[in-house]
Amino acid sequence: xxxxxxxxxxxxxxxxxxxxxxxxxxxxxxGWFVLVLPTVLxxxxxxxxxxxxxxxxxxxxxSWVPSLGINFNIHLDGLALLFALLITGIGVLVVLYSVxxxxxxxxxxxxxxxxxxxxxxxxxxxxxxxxxxxxxxxWELTSLSSALLIxxxxxxKKSRYGALKSMLITVSGGFAMxxxxxxxxxxxxxxxxxxxxxxxxxxxxSSLFIPTMLLVLFGAFTKSAQFPFHIWxxxxxxxxxxxxxxxxxxxxxKAGIYLVxxxxxxxxxxxxxxxxxxxxxxxxxxxxxxxxVRQTDLKSILAYSTISQLGMIMSMLGVGxxxxxxxxKAGFTAATVAAVFHLINHSTFKGSLFMVAGxxxxxxxxxxxxxLGGLMTFMPITFTISIIGAFSMAGVYPFNGFLxxxxxxxxxxxxxxxxxxxxxxxxxxxxxxxxxxxVFTFVYSMILVxxxxxxxxxxxxxxxxxHEAPVGMLIPPIILASLVxxxxxxxxxxxxTIIEPAVKAIYPVxxxxxEHFDIHxxxxxxxxxxxxxxxxxxxxxxxxxxLTLTKWQKIYAFLRxxxxxxxxxxxxxxxxxxxxxxxxxxxxxxxGLLRDYLAYMYVFFIVLVGYTLFHFGGxxxxxxxxxxxxxxxxxxxxxxxxxxxxxxFITNRVIAIIATSFVGFLVALLFVMFRAPDLALTxxxxxTVTTALFLLCFYHLPELRKEKTKPVFKWTNLFISIGVGxxxxxxxxxxxxxxxxxxxxxxxDYFLKNSHDLGGGDNVVNVILVDFRGMDTMFEILVLGIxxxxxxxxxxxxxxxxxxx
Amino acid sequence: xKNNISVHTITRIAVFIILSFAVFLLFAGHNNPGGGxxxxxxxxxxxxxxYISFDLQTIKKVxxxxxxxxxxxxxxxxxxxxxxxxxxxxxxxxxxxxxxHIPILGNVELxxxxxxxxxxxxxxxxxxxxxxxxxxxDDS
Numbered sequence: 001x002x003x004x005x006x007x008x009x010x011x012x013x014x015x016x017x018x019x020x021x022x023x024x025x026x027x028x029x030x031g032w033f034v035l036v037l038p039t040v041l042x043x044x045x046x047x048x049x050x051x052x053x054x055x056x057x058x059x060x061x062x063s064w065v066p067s068l069g070i071n072f073n074i075h076l077d078g079l080a081l082l083f084a085l086l087i088t089g090i091g092v093l094v095v096l097y098s099v100x101x102x103x104x105x106x107x108x109x110x111x112x113x114x115x116x117x118x119x120x121x122x123x124x125x126x127x128x129x130x131x132x133x134x135x136x137x138x139w140e141l142t143s144l145s146s147a148l149l150i151x152x153x154x155x156x157k158k159s160r161y162g163a164l165k166s167m168l169i170t171v172s173g174g175f176a177m178x179x180x181x182x183x184x185x186x187x188x189x190x191x192x193x194x195x196x197x198x199x200x201x202x203x204x205x206s207s208l209f210i211p212t213m214l215l216v217l218f219g220a221f222t223k224s225a226q227f228p229f230h231i232w233x234x235x236x237x238x239x240x241x242x243x244x245x246x247x248x249x250x251x252x253x254k255a256g257i258y259l260v261x262x263x264x265x266x267x268x269x270x271x272x273x274x275x276x277x278x279x280x281x282x283x284x285x286x287x288x289x290x291x292x293v294r295q296t297d298l299k300s301i302l303a304y305s306t307i308s309q310l311g312m313i314m315s316m317l318g319v320g321x322x323x324x325x326x327x328x329k330a331g332f333t334a335a336t337v338a339a340v341f342h343l344i345n346h347s348t349f350k351g352s353l354f355m356v357a358g359x360x361x362x363x364x365x366x367x368x369x370x371x372l373g374g375l376m377t378f379m380p381i382t383f384t385i386s387i388i389g390a391f392s393m394a395g396v397y398p399f400n401g402f403l404x405x406x407x408x409x410x411x412x413x414x415x416x417x418x419x420x421x422x423x424x425x426x427x428x429x430x431x432x433x434x435x436x437x438x439v440f441t442f443v444y445s446m447i448l449v450x451x452x453x454x455x456x457x458x459x460x461x462x463x464x465x466x467h468e469a470p471v472g473m474l475i476p477p478i479i480l481a482s483l484v485x486x487x488x489x490x491x492x493x494x495x496x497t498i499i500e501p502a503v504k505a506i507y508p509v510x511x512x513x514x515e516h517f518d519i520h521x522x523x524x525x526x527x528x529x530x531x532x533x534x535x536x537x538x539x540x541x542x543x544x545x546x547l548t549l550t551k552w553q554k555i556y557a558f559l560r561x562x563x564x565x566x567x568x569x570x571x572x573x574x575x576x577x578x579x580x581x582x583x584x585x586x587x588x589x590x591x592g593l594l595r596d597y598l599a600y601m602y603v604f605f606i607v608l609v610g611y612t613l614f615h616f617g618g619x620x621x622x623x624x625x626x627x628x629x630x631x632x633x634x635x636x637x638x639x640x641x642x643x644x645x646x647x648x649f650i651t652n653r654v655i656a657i658i659a660t661s662f663v664g665f666l667v668a669l670l671f672v673m674f675r676a677p678d679l680a681l682t683x684x685x686x687x688t689v690t691t692a693l694f695l696l697c698f699y700h701l702p703e704l705r706k707e708k709t710k711p712v713f714k715w716t717n718l719f720i721s722i723g724v725g726x727x728x729x730x731x732x733x734x735x736x737x738x739x740x741x742x743x744x745x746x747x748x749d750y751f752l753k754n755s756h757d758l759g760g761g762d763n764v765v766n767v768i769l770v771d772f773r774g775m776d777t778m779f780e781i782l783v784l785g786i787x788x789x790x791x792x793x794x795x796x797x798x799x800x801x802x803x804x805x
Numbered sequence: 806x807k808n809n810i811s812v813h814t815i816t817r818i819a820v821f822i823i824l825s826f827a828v829f830l831l832f833a834g835h836n837n838p839g840g841g842x843x844x845x846x847x848x849x850x851x852x853x854x855x856y857i858s859f860d861l862q863t864i865k866k867v868x869x870x871x872x873x874x875x876x877x878x879x880x881x882x883x884x885x886x887x888x889x890x891x892x893x894x895x896x897x898x899x900x901x902x903x904x905x906h907i908p909i910l911g912n913v914e915l916x917x918x919x920x921x922x923x924x925x926x927x928x929x930x931x932x933x934x935x936x937x938x939x940x941x942x943d944d945s
Contacts, residue, residue, distance in 0.1 A: 677838035681830075685846035689933060692853070696940050760902030760916050761835035769840065770918040770925075774898040777921075778883050781928040785876040788932035792873070795943050 002060035004074045007041055008128055011121030015114045022110035030109040031099035038091035038120065045084050052081050052501045055509075059130060059194075068133075069191045075130030078501020082340065083127035083251075083258055085498075086347050090250045091120050093476035097355055098242035100473035101362060112152060112240070119145035123251050127258055132181040132191045139177065139223075142252050143170040149247060150239040162235035165571065169222050169232045177219025177259070183212040184266075197265045197508060204270065213267050216259065217276055224256025226314060227284040228567045230307040237299040241358030244299060249306050249350035254343065257310065260317050261339075264506050269324030271421040278318025278415075282433045284311025289440035291565060293447065294556040298357040298367040301448055302350065305393065308441060309346045312434075313339050316408060319415045319430070323507065326418075333507060334414060337519055338407035340502045344494065345392065345400040345487060352480035353389040353448070356382055359473055360452060365463030369447065374457030378466040381474055383453045388481040392488070394445035394542070395438060395535060400487035402535070403521055409434055409531035435534055442542030443549070450546075491521035599720055606723045609731070619730065622737030633673060640666045653698055661691040678765045809858070816858040823851035831926055835914070841922035845929030852934060861941060872938070875931030883924030886917050 014037050021033045051058060058076035065071070076084070095116070102109060122145055125138030143166075151163030185191055187206045188199045196203065203209060220226075225233040236248050247253070260277060267273040288308025295301040320336030359382050360375065361367045376383045388399060395405030412434040416427040459465070468474075487494065500519050507517075525532065545552070589600070613619055643663050650656040664687035671680035751764055751772065759767035769777050827847035834840030855864045887898035902916035 678840065678843065681838060681843045682846070685843060685850065688850065689846065689937075693936070693940070696937070759900065759918070760914060761918070763834060763836050763838065763840070765838075766834045766840045766922075767918070770835075770921045771900040774887070774900065774918075774921060777925060778887065778898070781883060781925050782880060784932045785880055785928055788876060788935045789873065791936050792939050795939050 001062055002074065003044070004058070004060055004076060004128060005062055005072065007044060008074075008121060008124045010041065011037060011117040011124070015117035015121070018113045018117065019110040022113075026104075029099050029104040030113055031095055031102070034113045034117065035092065035095045035099070037117070038088045038095060041124075042085065042088035042092055045081065045088055048076060048081055049497050052076070052078055053497045055501065055504065064134070069131075069185065069189075070133040071131050071192070072134050073130035073192060074128050075193060076128055077505040078498065078503070079258070079261055079340075079505035080127045082344070082498050082502045083254070084124055086254075086344070087120060087123045087127065087251050090246060090347060090351050090480075093351065093355075093479060094242045094246040097245070097358070097473060097476040098240070100470050101242055101358055102240065112149075115145050115148045115152070116243070116246075119149065119247065119252070123255070126255055130193055132184065132193060132196075135193075136174070136178050136181060139219075139255065140171065140174050142255060143167060143174055143223075146170070146236075146247050146252055149243045150236045152240055152243065153238070156238065158235070159238040162232070162238040165575075166232040166236050168575070169229055169571075173219040173222025173229065176215045176222075180212050180215030180219065183208050183215065187212070193262065198510070200266055200511065203266055209270070210272060213270075213273055213276070216263060216267075217273075217280075220256035220259040221280060222256070223259070224253050224310050224314065225284075225307050226256070226280045226311060227287050227307075228570075230284060230288065231565055231567045231571055233307055234300050234303040234565070237297070237303050241299070241354060241361065244302070245351050245354035245358070248303065249354050250347040253306060253310055254313075254347075257313050257317065257339075257343065260314065261336075261502075261506050264317065264321055264324075264336075265508050265511055268321030274318055274321050274325075274421050276318070277321060278315045278430070281311045281313070281315030281318050282430065282437075284308065285315060286433050286437045286440075287311075289437045289444065292444040293440055294553065295444075296369050298360060298369060298372075298448065298452065299354070301369075301444055302354055302357060305441070305444060305448075306346075306350060308437065309342075309350065309393070312408060312437075313342055313346065315430075315434075316342065316411055317506075319411055319418075320506070322415070322418050322421065324511075325420055332414070332418075333503065333517060334407065335411035336506050337499060337503055337517070338404060338411050340499050340506075341407060341491070341494075341521065342404035344498070345404045345484070348480045348483045348487070349389040349392040349399070349401060352385055352477040352484065353393070355473075355477040355480070356386040356389065359469040359477075362473070363464065363469055364466045366461070369451040371458060371461035372452045373455035374453070375466055376453040377457075379453070379468050381468060381478070383449075385474075385477045385481045386449050386453065388484050389477075390445040390449045392484045394442040394539075396539065398488045399484050400491065401484070402488065403491050405438065406525075406531045406535060407521070409438070409534045410529075413530055413534075431534075435538065438534075438538045439541050439545065442538055443545050446542065446546045447549070492519075495519040495521055595717075599716065602720050602724050606720070606727055610723075610727055613727075613731065613734065618734055618738070620734050620737040620741075622740050625736075625740045636666065636670060636673065640670070654695070657691065657694045657698065661687050661694075664690075676765075678763070812858045816854055820851045820855055823847060823854070827851065831922065832919070834922055835916060835918060841925030842929055845926045846933065848926075848930050849933035849937075853937060856937070856941070861938070865938075870931075870934075872931045872935035876928050876935070879924045879927030879929075879931060881924075882927065883921055886921045886924065890917075 014034075018030060018034065021028075022030045025033075048058060058074070060074040062072040062074075095113075098112070098116075102112060119142060122138045122141035126135055126142060129135040129138060147163045147167040150166055151159050153159045154163075181191065184196055184203065187203050187208055188196050190196060190199075203212070206212075222229040233248060233253065237244055239248070285308050288304045288306075288311055292301050292304035292308060295304060316335045316339035320333060320339060323332035323336065326332050357367060359379070360372065363379065364372065364375070366372065392399030392401030395401050409431065412431045415423065415430045418427060496519070500517050503517050503519070589596075640663055643659055643666070647656060647659050647663070650659055664683065668680045668683035668687065671677075671683055751768055755764040755767045756762055759771040761767040761771070827844045829844075830839035830847055831841055831844030832839075834844070852864070852868065855868075886900075890899040890901070891897055898921075900916065900918045900921070902914060902918065905913055905915050907913050
């Protein structure tokens, strides 16, 4: 147990005492207490920067279930540290923001902060775990806490819908991921990530390689909202804005990115991984940015923008994975560097933009851009922050988004140089899609700022008179926006401390032999640099498109995209129809009629036993060892058979009872014939008693239902009963014949020999019943006793089924 | 119910014959066909005969057994024989027998299995009569 272990567990423990703060110290906003923990964690994690920058990896081992290879190991390398700093750092800002965003008298804050701390601990667990199973446990905890946070205002229908949707999609991905991890265990015999990476040649040569990759990617894509699993993210915007800022822009949605990056050493270098990751990433980038433009809700724009940006990071990771194929030459690793850099940048500007959206919502009462406008003069600070965030997102100099966008364009251009993986023919798509998507990104970034803060002020549309937000609410986005500017002007303060160790985690030295990545991010590359002209053209076309927005926005209605994302039709169709369809399917066999269930059971019996009998050659008939059958036996059996056949055709109940007991008495006669006096006596007496009981019950049948109808005849029943009879007969004959083939000595001889000497009796049957096998008899009389008491309680206790309730 | 003297008279005689046969079956069981189960059913049928020829209430006054107690007693006897062997260090339900010379009766075989059978007998009598009387008494 190290301090890093405690750092992961601390938020969970802290969550437990949050309700105490909420109830006991109600005069102070609970968020102020909560603020302490992420701050401490952030500062603590900062102390690792020098160690990690030196290229070291901090590991701590802690056994959990060693027999299954599941251990709570900490693996803190550059990638994990980057994520951990994002989680705690933005966590601090989000908690501070939420103190001013959530009203302490109207909201149930203890729930909010409990879930938030749970999420923070789970997210730290995901990024710091060195063991895949532990990673999975924390992964599911993030899904759970995320759903709880989305459904925070659970009295709203849309919140519940969004929570359920995100839960279903991310948990199904999580399950797939669990299966993928299990397959990795099958291949390598370990869940420890470093050990799996060490056995990368085992994994890549295995036949399970492709299924594993697909399963793991399914998990990563659902979590990181890649197409077509992105639909949960826009609906997750029903969560309080601090949650959206924290979970759905900066941290949780990047868990999938983290997983792809973390397992890149295992899978990269194969064309399937390259195409899946970069293909899905690019399409998500395009789809997200294209759809963001048509949104009218601030948070919806940001949601689709997040989808698009996540696709962008994913595509960079995909292109970067080609580096493994080319021996990690410096040029091919640039895409991964860009991915890591953009990951940081996205967290900063998207976090600030969400907070801005929250401020606008908080101060005006609406997030609809059709109602907003002209807020610049009311909220100058918010406007400034949003300008910085949106321009950074659009990729405009001098903000950090510009740098990562240029690196992105450069790496996409560089992707055309890849000659393997069929890239000669399809490679040209990469920069084209990137360019188109960047234009749309520019357009929606402009919409976000100018539709909200410029244009006509519409006071009649707004619920409140807009004014600037309180200082506490402004501080977090100001910090993020200053980071945007800081990283924009001085990008290299991160390159050796954070980015290089992170890239080293994606390209481990043990595999690549590359000790040192030369990362130097700069804004100006000279005129001989194609991404520069791409950026200029993006801005030019983007401005043009923004100005002509109303003219070409009809295309969304034409493409039928104006209402909701078409993938939602699939999701809603499945979720809404699965229960009725299941009900219909269930109703087919479950008729509620006992006779149908009996028919299933007998058919199943015939099919299963019959198949087994004939498939394994169990069928045999042997007449050698058969005793001679006397003529009276023939006669008796013929009479029994005849009367048994006649019973179903009798229409009168009394006659049917008499006929049945007739068969019973004949069976007693059979016992006499086969020299079983005890059985014959018992059979006679039991038959008499049961006949009396039958008659008694028949007498008590209620008047109304005394129908003397003929038994219903059905061909299926006939076939089933003949089948069962034939099968049982066959089994009996076969077991006799096979028993003769391999005869075992019968135990009967022992009883016959020892009955007198050991049991003191000459009636062997009785001695067996009371002496040799007395236990059976004892429990049989117990059964009789229970039956008797059961009948009494059925008749005497006239319960009508409501007593227990 | 009409007074049916001939039935009553025959029943009175027949019941004793049946009951003695039932007791015979119970005791003969160890060496000849018979035993607790059959003896009990025979006893029950004798009492059922009484129920049929007389009134249910009348017979209940004469034979005022509470049948659930009978079942419990029988089970206790059967289990008691099993447990008693454990006091002497033998496994559960070990049966013993010995031949004893008793005046008048002569050489008699005494066995614990008979006690067990007696338990069976009491349970089966109790159960059979309990079921029949309960169903017969039910008016609803």
